Amino acid sequence: MSAGSTSLLFVHGYWHGSWCWNEVIAQVAGAGRLALAVDMAGHGLRARRPECLTRRPYDSEALATEVSPVADVDLDQAGDLLISQIRQLGRGGPVTVVAHSMGGTVLTRAVQQAPELVAHAVYLTAFMPASGVPAIAYAQMPENAGELVAPSVRADPAAIGAVRLDLASDDVGYRQQLRDAFFGDVAPAVADAAIGLLTPDAPVGIALGATTLTHDGWGSTPRTYVTCARDMTVRPALQQKFIADADAAFPDNPTSVIALDSSHSPFLSMPGQVADLVAKLD
Template identity: 45%
Template sequence: MVKKLAGKPAFLLVHGAWHGAWCFSKLVPYLERAGHVVTARDLPGHGGRARYPNTFRHRTPDEEAFAIESSPIAAVTLADYVSDVMQALDALVGSGNQPVILLGHSMGGIPITAVGEAAPEKVHKLIYLTAYMPASGVPAIAYSRAPEAQGGKMGAAMKADPARVGALRIDPRSMDLAYLANLKRAFADDVCEDEWAVARNLLSPDAPALPFATAIETTRSRWGSIPRAYIKCRGDLAIMPRTQEKFIERADEFTPQNKTEVYELDSSHSPFFSQPEKLAAILLELAAK
């Protein structure tokens, strides 16, 4: 790893649902070559810490069984996510790699919001990469049911009732070509087929439902005091552009003296796959401010 140059902030990257730290593998080298320390880790229940339903591990044509089997990660909570991110944050702060920029992609916006509220003194900047940036007291799941979410592709990707299985369940190993085409449009519409095949093989089927259903009570004096940026992805079909705009509008209404710095990419939900260099350029610009 490239040593951090004096005064340059470290990056702590938090992935989204069904993903893991692996999704940042193309992005990290750009940040490290610019002299930044970068940490990305798997959240509980994700990446190398994922756990799989038996009906997913042992492939079966029984769609009904897959749709009702309880998730082995149903007990994972937002508090578990926050504890994990805080451990990584404390390690960076303790090693002297200050300041620290906390980036969340997609679902990763939920835990970074909670961490920002819990420990604003440890966070130099919050960056939301086409991510959930929930308003105070509003659970993330509420945004998927709002009018702004219409036209998104994630609803058709769901394979089970989250209330029954305890997870948001997808099937990245499906044999249904139409289903897989929809999944690619949701996550990676501008990613080449070969790269998508690799990514799809690494996706886990379950994301715990509890973090999506847990509201975070943010305050102006804590989360609202941290400089923040939002990177909009105009071609996103997982978190629709209008939903991204709603996050920004509500946050700026909440903290009119500390408005969101907004950047845009002409990309799908996964610019770390399709446009890592352009994404890195934005992050380096934000880090230099």
């Protein structure tokens, strides 16, 4: 593993936390690269759980109606937090940022607002929305047909302010659907452990926000997209659309593409390969 020179900052996606990058960071750091994983706004140590999931007796109606405690988190807040995290790691200098899934939307906002802080933007099967287009619009496009997240959502995001999963469910079929959506090629025991670490509510405001992209902002920053061929959350056709839309808007700064034969979570199924490819990027 030949390492690049800039520090690496890792951003997770919806429902996850900085924990999901542990295996990748261990290998990157072992190769001599400074690396840090952070929690996105409304996630990890910044997450808040709805009372209905722990209240007994269990109330299925409350699951669908209780307003989320992270309903006030939006893309503005998430972007500002990520910029502060990048600045702290880089001490004002540029950092290579790797974002997964919905974390890509937050990375795009951060790069547009502070391009001087990001040496390289890496999208690992992540949302990489075009100028002025919210991530939620992409999630509903025909290119994302067959994804398994929407069927797993257990409340109207517009009503509760979050995209809610029923992580306490004892329904065998539902839990298998979660495994298939996020961890299709991950060892079953690891997948179950990861589901236990997910946060039930992901702030819908992050997906509803949009960023206006400019040539001297996001369009000026080197970017790499890592595709995942067996992804059931961000489908391969949608990944290709992100790349095509970006290259059409900024043809002078084309997207570099790296392909992985993995599910939505290669940081768990093939952490060595993920560590190797990101460690080589400056």
